[in-house]
Structure formats: C-alpha cells, structure tokens
Amino acid sequence: MVLEHVPFNLHEVFTRCQSVILPPVKEKGLDLRVYAELVTGKQMVGDPVRRYQMLINILSKAATFTDEGMIKFSALLRNEDGKRATVYFEVKDSGIGMSPGQIERIFEPFVQADSSTTRNYGGTGLGLAIVKNIVGLMGGKLMVESVPGGGSTFSFEIEFDLADAGEEPMSREDLTFVEKPHFDGCVLICDDNTMNQEVICEHLSRVGIRTEVAANGLQGLEIVSRRAERGEAPFDLIFMDIFMPVMDGIEAAAKIIAAGVTTPIIAVTANIMTSELEKYKKNGMPDCLGKPFTSRELWHLLLKYLQPVGNSQLSVQSSQSQNARGAAAGEQVFAARDEESEFEDGLQRTLRVNFYKNNQTVCSDIEKAIAAGDLTLAHRLAHTLKGNAGLIGKSALQSASAEIELILKEGVTTVPESRMSALRAELSSVLDELAPLLDVPQSKAVVLDPGQVTALLDRLAPMLENINPDSTGLLDEIRAIPGAEDLARHIENYDFEKAAETLARLREK
Numbered sequence: 001m002v003l004e005h006v007p008f009n010l011h012e013v014f015t016r017c018q019s020v021i022l023p024p025v026k027e028k029g030l031d032l033r034v035y036a037e038l039v040t041g042k043q044m045v046g047d048p049v050r051r052y053q054m055l056i057n058i059l060s061k062a063a064t065f066t067d068e069g070m071i072k073f074s075a076l077l078r079n080e081d082g083k084r085a086t087v088y089f090e091v092k093d094s095g096i097g098m099s100p101g102q103i104e105r106i107f108e109p110f111v112q113a114d115s116s117t118t119r120n121y122g123g124t125g126l127g128l129a130i131v132k133n134i135v136g137l138m139g140g141k142l143m144v145e146s147v148p149g150g151g152s153t154f155s156f157e158i159e160f161d162l163a164d165a166g167e168e169p170m171s172r173e174d175l176t177f178v179e180k181p182h183f184d185g186c187v188l189i190c191d192d193n194t195m196n197q198e199v200i201c202e203h204l205s206r207v208g209i210r211t212e213v214a215a216n217g218l219q220g221l222e223i224v225s226r227r228a229e230r231g232e233a234p235f236d237l238i239f240m241d242i243f244m245p246v247m248d249g250i251e252a253a254a255k256i257i258a259a260g261v262t263t264p265i266i267a268v269t270a271n272i273m274t275s276e277l278e279k280y281k282k283n284g285m286p287d288c289l290g291k292p293f294t295s296r297e298l299w300h301l302l303l304k305y306l307q308p309v310g311n312s313q314l315s316v317q318s319s320q321s322q323n324a325r326g327a328a329a330g331e332q333v334f335a336a337r338d339e340e341s342e343f344e345d346g347l348q349r350t351l352r353v354n355f356y357k358n359n360q361t362v363c364s365d366i367e368k369a370i371a372a373g374d375l376t377l378a379h380r381l382a383h384t385l386k387g388n389a390g391l392i393g394k395s396a397l398q399s400a401s402a403e404i405e406l407i408l409k410e411g412v413t414t415v416p417e418s419r420m421s422a423l424r425a426e427l428s429s430v431l432d433e434l435a436p437l438l439d440v441p442q443s444k445a446v447v448l449d450p451g452q453v454t455a456l457l458d459r460l461a462p463m464l465e466n467i468n469p470d471s472t473g474l475l476d477e478i479r480a481i482p483g484a485e486d487l488a489r490h491i492e493n494y495d496f497e498k499a500a501e502t503l504a505r506l507r508e509k
Contacts, residue, residue: 001050003137007163008048010036010075010087016052017073019294020393021059023348028063031070037077039085045161046138053395054131055089058154060395061128062093069094069151078157085162090155098146106144107132130399181299181308185236186210190220190252191268192244192380194358195351195388196291200239200268201470202347203298208309209236213467216244217252223466224256224263234263237305240285242269245380250283257284264305270387292391295343349437350472352392356434357492359385363424366404370415379408389430397426448480456481457507464491464500471499483509 014036025032055073062071071093078086098106106128128142135142135156146152187204191197192215201211212235214220220238227234238256242249253265267280270291277288289301362385369378386401400423407415448456456477463471471491478488487506490499 001134001137003050004047005045006048007043007045007165008051009165010044011038013048013052013055014073014075015294015297016290016292017055017059019344020056020292020390021063021071021073023344024060024063024393025071026345027348028067030063030066030068033070033072034074035072036075037087039077039080039162041165042082042085042162043165044085044087045163046158050134050138053399054134055091056393057128057131057395057399058091060393062091062095062152062154063393066093066095066151080162083162084159086157086159088155088157090153092151092153094151097148097150097152098144099148103144103146107142180207180295181303182208183236183302183306184208184309185306186212186233188212188214188220188223188235188238188263190214190217190238190244190249191241192216193241193384193387195354195391196241196268197467198354198472199292199347199351199391200298201468202343203295205470206295206343207299207302209302211468211470215467217247217249217255219246220252221247221255221259224261225259228259228261234261236263237302238263238265239268239289240265242267242280243380243383245376249285250280253284266301270390291387348392352434353437355388355392356431356438359388359427359431363420363427366423367420370408370413373413375408375411375413379405382408385427392430394426394430397423397430400426448477452477453481457503461500461503461507464496464503467496471496481506 014034018032018034022032059071059073071091074090076088076090078088080086108129132142135158138158140156140158142154142156144152144154185208187209189197189200189211191200191213197213201213204211212223214223217240220240224235224238238253240249240253244252247255249267249269253267256263256265264287265285267277267285267288268291269280269288280288287301287304289298362381366378366381366385369375369381382401382405386398386405389395389398389401400419403419404415404423407419456474460471460474460478462468463474475488475492478484478491481487484506487499487502490496490502
C-alpha cells in the first residue's frame with residue numbers, strides 16, 4: 001500500500017466518521033461524544049481516505065461491542081510548532097471489554113477474542129489487523145487498554161507535516177448550517193446502485209429538489225438528450241457516479257458536455273483522493289460529493305450552484321470561532337440536531353432493511369460470474385456490495401468486499417477461497433444482525449376510493465419510468481389497491497422495469 005501525502009482537513013474526516021457511526025449508535029441508545037482540536041489556519045498533510053477508513057473501523061467495533069453507556073471519539077494536539085503537529089487519536093467505549101489474553105489475539109487476521117464473540121456479535125475480526133498495519137505505515141502504534149466488563153480504549157499518535165489552509169474562507173467542511181435551505185429545481189442522478197439512488201433522492205427531496213434517475217451513464221446521456229430535443233429546461237445539476245456499467249461517469253460527462261449541455265456535473269464517489277479529484281475536474285466535473293456524505297455537505301454543495309427560495313434563511317458559523325470557546329463548543333460543532341438525527345435514523349433503517357432483502361445471494365452471484373468468466377459483472381457486484389456496506393456502516397464487510405474488488409480489478413480469473421470465505425462470513429454476520437429489522441409492525445391500513453386509485457397510478461407511472469426510488473414511499477397506498485400485490489413487491493425490490501410492466505396491466509384493469 002502506498003499512502004497519499006496531501007493536505008486535508010481533520011474536521012471533515014471527523015464529520016464523515018460521525019455521519020456514518022451515529023445511526024447505529026443512536027439505535028442502541030448510546031451516548032456519542034466527539035471532540036477534535038484543530039490547528040488554526042493549517043491543514044494536516046497525509047492520507048485522509050486511509051485515516052477515515054481506520055477511524056471508522058475502530059468506531060464500528062466500539063458500536064458493535066457496546067450495549068449501553070457511551071463512545072468517546074477524540075483527537076488531541078500534543079505538540080505543534082507551525083510546521084509539524086503530533087495528534088493523539090482515541091476511541092473509548094463502555095462495552096464488554098477484554099482480558100489481557102484476548103487483547104493479544106485481536107490483531108491477528110480472522111481471529112476474535114473468543115468463539116462466543118462471533119456467535120453473539122458477529123464479524124470475523126479482520127478489521128483491527130488492517131487498522132494496526134495502516135497505523136504502522138503512518139509511523140504510529142495502535143494501543144489498546146481494556147478490562148473485562150469495563151470497556152476498551154484504542155489509541156495512537158501520528159505526527160503530521162502542516163500546510164497552509166488556503167484562502168477559501170467558507171469551505172464545506174468549515175461551515176455548520178443552522179437551518180436547512182430550500183430549493184426549486186430538478187436534478188438528474190446517474191447511479192447504478194439503488195441504495196445510493198435512494199440516499200441522494202431522499203436528501204434532495206427534503207430540500208425541495210425534484211429528481212430523475214438513470215441507472216448508467218448511457219441512460220443519463222439519453223435522458224439529457226431527450227430533454228433538449230423536446231425543448232425542455234435543462235437540469236439544474238447532474239450528480240454522476242463514476243463507476244457504472246454500460247457507460248461510466250467520466251465518459252458520460254464528456255459526451256454530455258460535447259452535446260453542448262452546460263449543466264454542472266458533480267462527481268459522486270467514495271474515491272476522493274486528490275489525484276482522482278483532479279481527474280474529475282479535467283473531465284468536466286468541477287466538484288465532488290464524497291460517499292458517504294452528510295446533509296450539510298450536500299447543502300453547501302447545492303448552495304454553490306443553486307439559489308435557495310422561499311423563507312430559507314441560512315445561518316452559518318465558522319468552526320474556528322466555535323473552537324475558540326473551548327472543548328464544549330468544539331463538541332457542539334459535531335452535535336447532530338434533532339431533525340437531522342430523526343431523518344438519518346429513518347433513512348438508515350430503510351437502507352438496512354433493503355440491504356437485507358437485496359443481498360441474500362450476492363456471494364454466490366459473484367462466484368457464478370467468476371465461474372462463467374464474466375469478471376466485469378463479478379467486479380461490479382463486489383464494488384456495489386462494498387459501497388452498500390459502507391452506507392450502513394459495516395466496515396468489516398466493506399473491507400472484505402474491497403479485497404475481492406481489487407483482485408478482480410487486476411484481471412485475476414480466480415479468487416482465493418480464503419478471501420471468498422472471509423466475505424461470506426462477514427456478509428452472513430451482517431445479515432444475521434439485520435434480520436430482526438424485518439419483523440416490524442404492519443403499517444396502518446389505507447383505504448382508497450376509485451378516484452384516488454386512478455390518481456395514484458397516474459402519479460406512479462412516470463416515477464417508475466424514471467427509476468425513481470421515491471416510489472417506495474407510496475407502498476402503503478399501493479398495497480391498498482386490490483390486485484396490486486405484485487406491483488408492491490417489485491417496487492419494494494427496486495425492480496422498476498417489472499414494476500412498470502405490472503403497473504401497465506393494472507391500469508388496463
């Protein structure tokens with residue numbers, strides 16, 4: 001592994017970690033405390049992607065093995081002279097803890113503290129072995145202190161070079177929006193992953209933005225072209241996933257620009273390394289939305305390109321001014337507001353239910369694709385699984401998927417059984433954990449008159465044509481229509497093509 005050596009904002013890394021770990025923490029009723037001391041006017045120089053990966057891995061372990069109490073996540077400045085800074089990172093929990101003998105074993109790949117850990121909590125233990133090695137590559141040493149029944153503390157120190165923060169006074173990571181904005185616009189989402197579609201469409205809908213969805217770059221190009229041919233107003237923004245089948249995001253962006261379309265195109269990807277961001281800019285995508293993203297990261301990006309409407313009054317605060325008021329204010333920068341927390345909780349639950357439903361056979365699907373010599377399909381399945389695992393905060397499964405993806409990317413025609421075994425074990429663990437979510441109370445019965453049925457079907461038709469995941473929000477009403485069971489099932493499974501066919505037959509009746 002070669003680490004990047006680029007300027008990055010530690011606050012942004014912490015914000016991304018918090019956005020991913022907060023839903024499972026809140027689901028268990030735990031108290032999450034986050035605090036980071038920042039160097040005023042400076043950025044750390046290092047590898048922000050690897051730093052995020054190892055921090056979220058440790059946090060995920062803390063959330064998994066803590067049933068009550070708190071998780072504290074902090075970064076403290078030890079030394080700083082304007083050119084270099086030493087930062088002490090710590091994740092402390094009040095979980096089940098470990099004995100000295102168990103501590104010795106947890107950094108061995110595929111080994112956990114004892115066999116009952118896997119039975120009660122799931123996972124293979126792969127993550128901490130990876131974290132230990134990454135910390136070592138960065139010049140630090142991962143330490144652990146723990147007492148059985150008394151929680152655990154994982155910590156390490158890293159020394160960074162410092163770089164000037166630059167002249168941009170209001171970058172996305174330095175602002176906290178007190179009130180969310182509201183827009184009147186239409187955005188095209190190009191993404192082949194239905195869970196990604198659902199996440200971004202839900203976020204955009206909350207700020208008044210209408211969406212259309214394309215399952216790959218070619219579909220996106222066709223939708224944009226048809227809109228221009230009909231003389232309709234262009235999209236206000238295009239969100240473009242980079243890795244898609246049929247036509248990827250970079251090729252699609254180039255063809256859309258070549259067609260004379262001036263709509264800003266935003267890259268959406270988990271690959272936010274500086275070298276990649278420069279490549280996106282050179283190919284006509286001036287900005288990037290990282291996966292996963294927070295509501296406020298999305299809002300700030302939207303405000304760069306769209307004008308808010310209505311009574312949207314934006315109140316912003318500089319994180320530097322808040323930091324000046326000390327640790328209490330520093331924690332406040334990262335505190336989730338009630339409305340955002342409720343939205344994230346609901347969205348995260350929906351994502352987890354959909355993950356459970358749609359990933360029962362993904363390991364066998366990957367193996368079948370490899371056996372058939374279709375490495376492109378196998379790679380795409382592993383890539384999608386990696387992304388979806390990240391969306392629901394399952395870092396160990398994300399890492400296991402990433403290993404398979406990397407092997408297939410290199411054109412290897414066989415995958416070592418040890419790697420597939422690790423993937424199957426992680427997926428099985430996650431599915432076992434999510435299974436209880438399917439045992440939910442039935443929604444309140446909905447009764448529709450014939451006029452309402454007709455209006456609902458008329459409303460649903462263009463949503464299915466545009467592969468709009470917002471259609472899942474109509475499921476309670478759809479189930480109230482006699483004979484619409486198959487339609488509801490197809491929509492619930494995100495099979496929009498079959499849903500559209502079923503809808504056409506239902507409308508004829």
